[in-house]
Amino acid sequence: MxxxxxxxxxxxxxxxxxxxxxxxxxxxxxxxxxxxxxxxxxxxxxxxxxxxxxxxxxxxxxxxxxxxxxxxxxxxxxxxxxxQATGALNEIEGTVRISSSDVIGVEVLPPILAALQSEHTKLGIELSLSDAVEDLLRREADIAVRMTQPKQESLVVRHVGEIELGLHAHAGYLARHGRPVSFAELSTHCIIGYDRRTAFIRAMIGEIRKQAPDFPDPEQPCWSFRADSNLAQLAAIRAGVGIGFCQTRLAARDPHLVRLFPDFRLTLPTFVAMHEDLKTTPRYRRTFDALVTGLQDYIATRR
Amino acid sequence: MxxxxxxxxxxxxxxxxxxxxxxxxxxxxxxxxxxxxxxxxxxxxxxxxxxxxxxxxxxxxxxxxxxxxxxxxxxxxxxxxxxQATGALNEIEGTVRISSSDVIGVEVLPPILAALQSEHTKLGIELSLSDAVEDLLRREADIAVRMTQPKQESLVVRHVGEIELGLHAHAGYLARHGRPVSFAELSTHCIIGYDRRTAFIRAMIGEIRKQAPDFPDPEQPCWSFRADSNLAQLAAIRAGVGIGFCQTRLAARDPHLVRLFPDFRLTLPTFVAMHEDLKTTPRYRRTFDALVTGLQDYIATRR
DNA sequence: TCCGGATCATTCATTTTTGAATATCATCCA
DNA sequence: TGGATGATATTCAAAAATGAATGATCCGGA
The missing domain is CATH 1.10.10.10 (Winged helix-like DNA-binding domain superfamily/Winged helix DNA-binding domain)
Incomplete structure (x- = not known):
């Protein structure tokens, strides 16, 4: 046979x-x-x-x-x-495929990658929005930006810092519905949240209850706008649908977004990872480094 | 293009x-x-x-x-x-590929697998001797027996116990060279050890020095027979070349092998692992279970 | 009910891929 | 030095894979 x-x-x-x-x-x-x-x-x-x-x-x-x-x-x-076979091996040219979560990929990476590409005009970038941790081993991507620490031995992993999440709403929404001053009050508001309950989401909800025991239960009807995609949630916040979590750095860019309970925060550890094999090839190495410094800059930016 | x-x-x-x-x-x-x-x-x-x-x-x-x-x-x-395409999907038939370290593969698995195959005559087994941890993700094997805990999320991992290693020598060797009664005396003997120094080996040597500070340094000339393969080391012990580490259960099978310093032992945690995807397919599941119980029996056996 | 649009199956001429045979060159060894 | 061996390159006829065209069938909407 x-x-x-x-x-x-x-x-x-x-x-x-x-x-x-x-x-x-x-x-x-x-x-x-x-x-x-x-x-x-x-x-x-x-x-x-x-x-x-x-x-x-x-x-x-x-x-x-x-x-x-x-x-x-x-x-x-x-x-x-x-x-791997595109472009010369020892030049910064050819294609690199990056995998990241949707929000990071849409809101944070483009300027970083644009700067990289303007420096290296022959460098091609493919961006795949996904959270699957196994991507790198299956070679679905060359480099990944992840919110959980990849633990595979054969990966080069770099912790770039903690991304801060906070509760935000559009100024127009607050004008219409009032600004909540206590967590209990949130139950009269529209809260933007997740559709499905993954292990990750459950952990996050646990963290929320620890900091804010009064925070409305996800079963309550005030969690009325649900979307799996963080991107859709962000769009909903921007459109004034209700109150939801988003990255504080992102919210700071939009003058209409108001941060609620500024002391209340969640943090997401952030990592850049790639296959060890690739670290000797300049184009992967350069892209990896650009992502690390670019994300560090993003995280470190103060309003 | x-x-x-x-x-x-x-x-x-x-x-x-x-x-x-x-x-x-x-x-x-x-x-x-x-x-x-x-x-x-x-x-x-x-x-x-x-x-x-x-x-x-x-x-x-x-x-x-x-x-x-x-x-x-x-x-x-x-x-x-x-x-995966060999044999019917829901029967215990077709081929399963197992990866294990050399000693386990040669000395321990054959009877376990023979029993399994005599029960399921249409089941084919491929055995690959290798220690690479990444095998399962690269699909180089379906099931792996490993001495370090695999940490990948997408794997089903089962800890089957601790394999005990001890110092052994052939009775003939001891008759010729005398039986050492202190670790310091070992420096006048031929010690069978590793060729290369991997992280794993270094950790093992550290463990040895902790239990037996007098144990001869690997740099000393008494470490005169070196082989990377544990199998070659085992063969050397059996042939009376010198004193070396081997699994106490294996040594117990050979009446000519003598255990030295019976209180001195190293233990290797042992795991069976497979891809999560495979657990619903009977032939993988059955083989996995057979390996787990077979290895548990092996480890639990008293002389 | 009938017709347009979708599917898979079949046929046959064309294109592509393959292998046997052969030519050519380098190396090793007596 | 000469001859055996093992390598790649080239040629050409045979074999295999492909695609265009056609037929048959099913589904859904007018």
Whole structure:
């Protein structure tokens, strides 16, 4: 039993992601008969049915679904290889892929990266917004900005400081609804919070209750605007939907945002991490350093 | 610029590993012209030279070497995918790849795995002897037996106990050289030890000096037989080369091995770990459980 | 009910990829 | 020095993969 053609894995992943032969063909720049043949061939090679065919698309079997993470890993590694192969090895050129949380990626990194790119015009940046800690090991990104300390041995990790979060609201919202002076009063306000309860969120809520025992319970109806994305929460605060947490440095940039209970704060430790392998290659090294100093500047900025 | 054919990566890796087009062709079941064309094609697609051709083989460029880990990751992921695809998903059949240290793999696991396989005749086992902690994330193995606690979030880890190491020698050796009764006396004996100094070894030597301050310094000439492989050390002890550390449970199996300084011991915490993704698939689950109970039995066995 | 739009399957000519054979060069050893 | 060996490069016919075209089927909306 020979190793099947590695391309079969690529088209397999395409079919899995698009849900149909024709869709995968469009996405991969092939034709539908070719994609169909690839699937047949892979099924033959593996000795199992991967999809149940129907005229409105293909239904992946349980086995096919279980193979998906492997195929994705192949795809991201192949992409990482190509990134590494772009540009000369010892120059600061080619592409670097960065993963960060959404707010940091949208609000904080662009100026840092813009400065870096204006210095190194041949440097390409890919920015992927995600919080998955495993990204770096799966080579889905070269460098990651994270709020939890990565613990893998093979990573270079740098702690850049603590990002401060505080309760904020738009001045217009406060004009309409009044400014709360006690945490208990918050129960008459609209609080912007999380949709799902992850371990991280639960820990954060615990921290809140420690500092502010009167803080309204997340079950109460005043937590009325919920979004998983911190970015959506930030937009909601800016739009005057209600009161929510956001980074104090970010809020300080917007003259209409008012900080409530200035002594009440949460802090997020912030790290920049990359694969150890990459530290000898100038473009990764330079980008890593730029992120570290850029984030340190961001954190250290006083109003 | 399109994604190059993923097969090119496979032949690229083959060329890197064999050092020549013809060698890679033999290894991959292709012909030399095909391999050569694949390399050309990949170079064209990446826009860089990967090998400097010569008539006695190919010299990889620095860039090619830097791409090697990516290509290896592709290969091991492809292999893991195929492993996952062998056998029916919900039966205990197909292949499971286990990584363990050499001594455990050679001396302890075989009976455990043999019992497992006699119960599940369609289950295939691959055993890879290696200590690299990252194996599981790179999918080079499905399950690992390790002496340090893996800390990755996405792993299922089980502590199975502490393996005890003690100083041992063959009865014949002691008959020839006498039996030492104090640690200081060891300096007139042949001590079997490590070749290189890793962080782990240094920690172990520190632990030794704590319990036995008189223990000869590794720099002294009495540490005369050195091997990186614990297996080679064990073989040396069994062959009567000198005095060395080995697992007390293993030594107890051989009536000719004598334990010296029975109160003097080192312990190695032992863990079984696997990817979280795999725990719902019966064959991995079953193998994991068999390893856990098998190792617990091994550790708990009294002479 | 019928038709447009989507799917997968099949066929066949075309393109691409492959391998066998061969040429050429370097190295090692008697 | 000459010959065996092992390497890459080149050539050309055979084999394999591909895509365009077509057919068949299902779904949903007018």
């Amino acid at each position: 020979n190793d099947p053609d590695w391309n079969l894995y690529r088209t397999f992943l395409g079919v899995l992601e698009s849900g149909s032969l024709s869709g995968a063909a469009r996405a991969l720049g092939l034709t539908q008969p070719t994609v169909g043949r690839h699937v047949d061939e892979l099924e033959q090679a593996l000795g199992h049915v991967l999809f149940t065919r129907s005229q409105q698309g293909l239904m992946p079997t349980e086995l096919a679904l279980s193979l998906r993470p492997y195929a994705q890993s192949l795809a991201s590694t192949a992409a990482a290889l190509r990134r | 399109n994604d190059p054919d993923w097969n090119l990566y496979r032949t690229f890796l083959g060329v890197l590993e064999s050092g020549s087009l013809s060698g890679a062709a033999r290894a991959l079941g292709l012909t030399q012209p095909t391999v050569g064309r694949h390399v050309d094609e990949l170079e064209q697609a990446l826009g860089h030279v990967l090998f400097t051709r010569s008539q006695q083989g190919l010299m990889p460029t620095e860039l090619a070497l830097s791409l090697r880990p990516y290509a290896q990751s592709l290969a091991s992921t492809a292999a893991a995918l195929r492993r």
